[in-house]
Amino acid sequence: MTIDHDSVPRSGGPLSGPRRPGTGLLDRPTGTAHTRTVSAPRRQRRAVRSRLALPLALVQVDAIALCTSTGIANRVIDPAAPLDPLLGVPAVLPLLLLLNLAGGLYRARLTLSVLDELPALTVRAVVATAFAVTLAGCLDGRWPDCGPATPARLTVLLGAQLVIASFGRGILYHLVRRIRRGHPSPALVLGAGLLGRKVATVLGEHGEYGMRPVGFLDADPPLLAGDTGLPVLGGREVLEREVRRHRVHHVIATAGAADEAETAAALRDAARLGCQVWLVPELREYGSLPAAPTAAGDHLWGFPCLRVDRPAMRRPGWAVKRALDVTVAAFGLLLLAPVLALCALAVRFDTGPGVLFRQQRTGLDGKVFTVLKFRTLRPSNEHESATRWNIAQDHRMGSVGRLLRKSSLDELPQLWNVLRGDMSLVGPRPERPYFVMRFSQAYPEYADRHRVPVGLTGLAQVNGLRGDTSIEDRARFDNRYIESWSLWQDVKILCRTAALMLHPDGS
Structure with a gap:
């Protein structure tokens, strides 16, 4: 239970601050993303299906890699033994998938690289296998059998699993890049400042990111905002209209907007509409910082980029x-x-x-x-x-x-x-x-x-x-x-x- 009410701020006339249109609860424009419409859930369902395609494919790749490597390990070590070719899979697979999920290895990323993920895949494969072997020994008969826990068998199992998983992910990422280039998703750039214009140029030149910018959102854009050939569509009040009009799937918020408070509010509205939101900070050193627990770090042609997680009420x-x-x-x-x-x-x-x-x-x-x-x-x-x-x-x-x-x-x-x-x-x-x-x-x-x-x-x-x-x-x-x-x-x-x-x- 809490301690009851809050109080007025101590100084500066807390209730007499300047009124900023569109920022208060009672000031939200009728057409903004805060107003829920019938088509918003449908858009969100389509966006969810699109985002789940790559993670589900990665899960299948890891499952196939474990099953195949287990069969290889069982036959290579003792070809004459009557072993089940999938012996140990039911014990290791759930642990492996949970560890990969918790480590963010099934998140959709802008930059897809098997080599970037290989250290994390290796550590989690070792931990899942060791944990499964330990449980099988401690809970004899109450946990699926992992098969012979000999060093040779486990070495072959882990080595084959990493090779097959890396090969499968490499093929999958190649296909994803081709699909992204052929069918880029419409994207809006929040902020028409210098950084926003650079990001829009990068997206137009590099189709492997799968985004096609359709315009900027900025309430007070700089004079040079139009030098990219993209229109400045307006401020936060047109966000929902433009998302519907262009069927926008991605919204990229950049530093340097004329009104950063409005940009932050528009970012939250975009998340409510079911768009995937990315944040490109102006501080380049951000890329060297660890990602937050609820977000994933990435980069966009060298620009540090943060994938903003879904709104709290839409998380599992x-x-x-x-x-x-x-x-x-x-x-x-x-x-x-x-x-x-x-x-x-x-x-x-x-x-x-x-x-x-x-x-x-x-x-x-x-x-x-x-x-x-x-x-x-x-x-x-x-x-x-x-x-x-x-x-x-x-x-x-x-x-x-x-x-x-x-x-x-x-x-x-x-x-x-x-x-x-x-x-x-x-x-x-x-x-x-x-x-x-x-x-x-x-x-x-x-x-x-x-x-x-x-x-x-x-x-x-x-x-x-x-x-x-x-x-x-x-x-x-x-x-x-x-x-x-x-x-x-x-x-x-x-x-x-x-x-x-x-x-x-x-x-």
Whole structure:
């Protein structure tokens, strides 16, 4: 559970910042990618099928390589023995595929090279084989037999597997390059600056990347933007129209756009539309840095290039996150029923009838829902409930209310919101529509917090950004959580929240 509300930034008139059109939750243009249409899912399905073609082919190559090398090893070492030619494949194959998947060896890349992947393939093949042999020895009869674990057999197995896998990948990559040259996918370049123009020129001259630039997106392009022969189509407001019009599959965001905040927002909109998004940073040394856990590094004719992962809610693990939410919320409501009953009785005696406090909050995609909490203070009227920021130091709050707030027990009814799907266990903290409107006007990134369901706790809260802290900092942490989301990150946040509840401060 979290510590309750956030607060206004400490300095600089937090709610009086300049309004930037198109950046707030309530300012999104009608034609932008945030507005979901009937054809968007169809485009996303086509894009998913296109992206899965190469990874699935690579999986088949690795499976064929392992099966063939196992048969070779079994026959070369002892041709007369009545061994199954595929002995050991069921034990090693699942481990090998999982390790390759976790290592990013099945990701679609711009630059395809077998030699670049060979060290990673070798390490994972050795680890998978050693692990399978160990399991077969420890779980005798309960794990598929790996066959004789002699040094000679394992050496032949690994050597043949790497040779066959490399040969198969080389042929596959050659075919992929030919297909890319013959059928390039339309691409949009975000940013018509010098770097954007160079990237567009490279894509036009090198068909092996499989992209055909159709134009630039830049709200305020430089005067020389048209020297590549490509049109400047407009700003972020035309993104969805151009994606539909040209059937764009790739969007490349480059540094040097006139309005980088708008470019970042357009990048997120492109991901929502199902486009594959690439980021070309201006810092060339970026190519020497390790790739982020949720992204893959690559290069585009020498320009460092980052493949931006799919939005959090479209990743395979998101279904597991929702299942975890439902399970924890359901068991939590059952196990904590006595605590809920005691809290309700205490509130009833302290503040009178109406133990639950209902308030409008903004959730996923800006939709408003009713959040439930135990009442710790009875507001004077609805206006005060909707617009008063923080009641932690209100003199009208009784001892029961202070105890509930300090221990975060007043948040327990929100488990029902989690069970209903209004909220998640982990996510950006929900706020009232009045403050969402004002913060979105002052801080361009605030509205982007609503790309995922709101949560009981979040990355901002466990980093101390609760109570009287900066709204700008909290929005930055919330967006960082969304862009780097993983199930393990949720587990870490829940563990840190539990630790914070042992030292509550009531904020």
